[in-house]
Amino acid sequence: RKEVEQDPGPFNVPEGATVAFNCTYSNSASQSFFWYRQDCRKEPKLLMSVYSSGNEDGRFTAQLNRASQYISLLIRDSKLSDSATYLCVVTRSQGGKLIFGQGTELSVKP
Amino acid sequence: GAVVSQHPSRVICKSGTSVKIECRSLDFQATTMFWYRQFPKQSLMLMATSNEGSKATYEQGVEKDKFLINHASLTLSTLTVTSAHPEDSSFYICSARADSNQPQHFGDGTRLSIL
Numbered sequence: 001r002k003e004v005e006q007d008p009g010p011f012n013v014p015e016g017a018t019v020a021f022n023c024t025y026s027n028s029a030s031q032s033f034f035w036y037r038q039d040c041r042k043e044p045k046l047l048m049s050v051y052s053s054g055n056e057d058g059r060f061t062a063q064l065n066r067a068s069q070y071i072s073l074l075i076r077d078s079k080l081s082d083s084a085t086y087l088c089v090v091t092r093s094q095g096g097k098l099i100f101g102q103g104t105e106l107s108v109k110p
Numbered sequence: 111g112a113v114v115s116q117h118p119s120r121v122i123c124k125s126g127t128s129v130k131i132e133c134r135s136l137d138f139q140a141t142t143m144f145w146y147r148q149f150p151k152q153s154l155m156l157m158a159t160s161n162e163g164s165k166a167t168y169e170q171g172v173e174k175d176k177f178l179i180n181h182a183s184l185t186l187s188t189l190t191v192t193s194a195h196p197e198d199s200s201f202y203i204c205s206a207r208a209d210s211n212q213p214q215h216f217g218d219g220t221r222l223s224i225l
Contacts, residue, residue: 002153004153008151041201041219041221042218042219043203043216043217043218043219044154044203044216045216046213087153087154094210095209095210095211097144097156097159098144098154098156098205098214099156100153100154100155101153102151102152102153103153
């Protein structure tokens with residue numbers, strides 16, 4: 001079993017839709033959690049960190065459920081420019097190495 | 111923001127060639143640099159972690175004699191794929207961070223194709 005699992009998608013949604021991505025991690029001792037965005041043939045870029053209390057950045061909301069070892073990302077009012085692969089990332093320790101999920105592909109259509 | 115430069119961005123070469131990829135932190139001193147590999151439709155896999163002035167730590171299954179890593183200064187790390195073969199074709203990405211309390215900043219990747 002992979003340490004970080006995501007539904008690979010693709011998710012095909014119309015502009016303006018709300019879309020949610022899920023991620024599960026197997027190591028209960030995982031310390032830090034992130035969502036990254038990767039455009040085709042590009043490097044990953046940090047979208048947001050994920051905190052137990054949940055956090056929001058504009059149209060993006062991230063949630064963490066440590067008991068269920070589950071992370072989510074909600075994108076509201078999706079834009080064409082949101083089309084990318086969204087990577088769920090965890091670390092086993094503070095400042096530890098990043099462990100990437102396979103990524104979930106999102107395609108926003110006009 | 112912090113910038114990490116990776117060069118070259120694209121390499122196409124014959125089987126048996128050795129290929130060197132450079133990773134530079136342009137506006138900060140990187141005590142630690144990381145090298146990842148990503149095959150199509152797969153996640154980034156950490157290959158090795160290098161700390162300036164010391165030997166790299168390789169992940170399980172990664173051959174250290176095949177993937178030579180040098181981190182001779184606080185702003186430069188190099189990955190050399192020795193005697194590359196078609197199965198080494200992949201997207202190689204580096205990242206760098208100043209210390210363990212800082213985030214990793216990624217280079218823009220090197221697409222390696224071995225014919």
